[in-house]
Amino acid sequence: MLGRAALRPSAMIRPMAKSGGIDLGGTKIQAVIVDEDHSVLGSSRRQTPTSGGPAAVAREMEIALRDASKAAEIEPAELAGVGVGSPGVIEDGNVRGARNLPDWEGTFPLAATLQDALGCEVRVGNDVQVATDAEFSLGAGRLYSSLLGVFWGTGVGGGLILAGEPWIGRGGAGEIGHVVVELDGARCTCGRRGCMEAYAGRAAMELHVRKLHEEKGRKTDLFKLMQEADRTRLTSGIWARALEHGDKLAGQVLDRAVRALGAGIASVVNVLDVEGVVIGGGLGIRLGHPYAKRISDEMLPHLFNDTQPPHVHVAALGDLGGAIGASLLIRPEA
């Protein structure tokens, strides 16, 4: 049985040399090279392939890491190692059940595949937990001993730090996206009903707005903006642009997402009474402080101890937080 992870993150962050980090998301792959002070020396971003399965994804990850290495003027084989933050269930570097990734059936040996390709040690951790660890160790959560990380992107993931240490339960903790905010509510991309992610996950939001647009004839520029940007999905950037254009339907769908986030996050705070909440993820970062404030405001009516609400921050490490967090997996003592 797992529970609290063995090491304090603060003890994890002393790599002796340059290391790499890769954040594997449902939409993008972000790679960084960092020095021993966690400063980013080089970075690269690629789209997550939508076909070709795990092998194609691993190949794009390799390219991203090589590009970041080139920018940092180092060979991958010279790195102390590369950490990977991945969705799904991770055991010994193998990844299964990564349902936001294409055709990821069965278990794929991600660490071994990348290790062969890059010529250095590769460690794989949970994407959301490494991003939470990064915000706790280096980012917006560094003043707190208890922290909830909420990663608002394709899905909505959660990471926990309690009494200064990651809490992973039996290995499956942090599924804040599947907190129920509405009994018999909207269908979630996970198949269940009423999950927070069914309202706030970008994948679910896209399905919802497409239905309103195509079936109910509601007007929106979202899909036009998507085509102009040569994208096949409504990325965080496209949502942000639609808001800037005053797109009413985009605003309404985001309002619905924010209400669900407020209720779901407040529910978790009612149970755990953490000191701080950090909002990250593609949408969280892109929509920034105004939306973190709105989420905080939507939490308030649901907070039982509303005289002492937790502080709500945008992830300070921004888009690179997941990849920097992944690089923290590489440490001399482990």
Add this chain to the structure above:
Amino acid sequence: MLGRAALRPSAMIRPMAKSGGIDLGGTKIQAVIVDEDHSVLGSSRRQTPTSGGPAAVAREMEIALRDASKAAEIEPAELAGVGVGSPGVIEDGNVRGARNLPDWEGTFPLAATLQDALGCEVRVGNDVQVATDAEFSLGAGRLYSSLLGVFWGTGVGGGLILAGEPWIGRGGAGEIGHVVVELDGARCTCGRRGCMEAYAGRAAMELHVRKLHEEKGRKTDLFKLMQEADRTRLTSGIWARALEHGDKLAGQVLDRAVRALGAGIASVVNVLDVEGVVIGGGLGIRLGHPYAKRISDEMLPHLFNDTQPPHVHVAALGDLGGAIGASLLIRPEA
């Protein structure tokens, strides 16, 4: 800042002599005298007064403890001490915000009042947390290192053990009754909307069924049974008796409660991935295993990791768990 409580409960449970425990609930006051092995030597139960404020409540607590002492053939002043599990916010033996208790405005010095009355040391802890500690140390949760206690009574309280230690956050953790299960849902007795307790708390259930009966003309024997039992509230026993009589409306209101409990508890399990769940409280104990099984079944459709659901048990210490847990506050090393 608090967080994890300082001592392992397993280190707390070595009182050198007989001690007392009082569980102060919204409906009843339960007192026990236990020996060093936590065996109950005497017990007494009284109704929580519905008027007279904190002083009247403290007076009934004193009487209950004296009655239990008489049954155990010991004087209160000879006890190693008396522990109290109280609702509300507890600081240094003072209790405030105990909203399920009558006229409990401001802060009341509960420990000092009882100490004067009983002539022995009195310590006050959170009712739900001491009951959870008792189930973890001595009851249905003793095989687990992580545990969620759900106390289903007048309200719905939650207690947490994570990595073998109580988790109380900044002092206000465990408010599982106020997890949102329905955005814009039923009005809760706390004033908010859609809380789990708005469907499952006995106080909210009574308001709901009274409305259906008096305003909508729905038939039920609940209020007749209440009068026959010479009660002024629908106690857990009355709900149980109505079910035994095949009271259709009582069954429907309980079904609604169970659905809310399933969703709310599953939400917390999705975030924390605890090994076990213990269902206690007046209704939880009285309705027993069949209802614990029904709650477990209602959790399943909402569990993200549904291949590894947590074990759901009825509180093994039964009605006395809260009072036995309170007695654990008395320990030589503290």
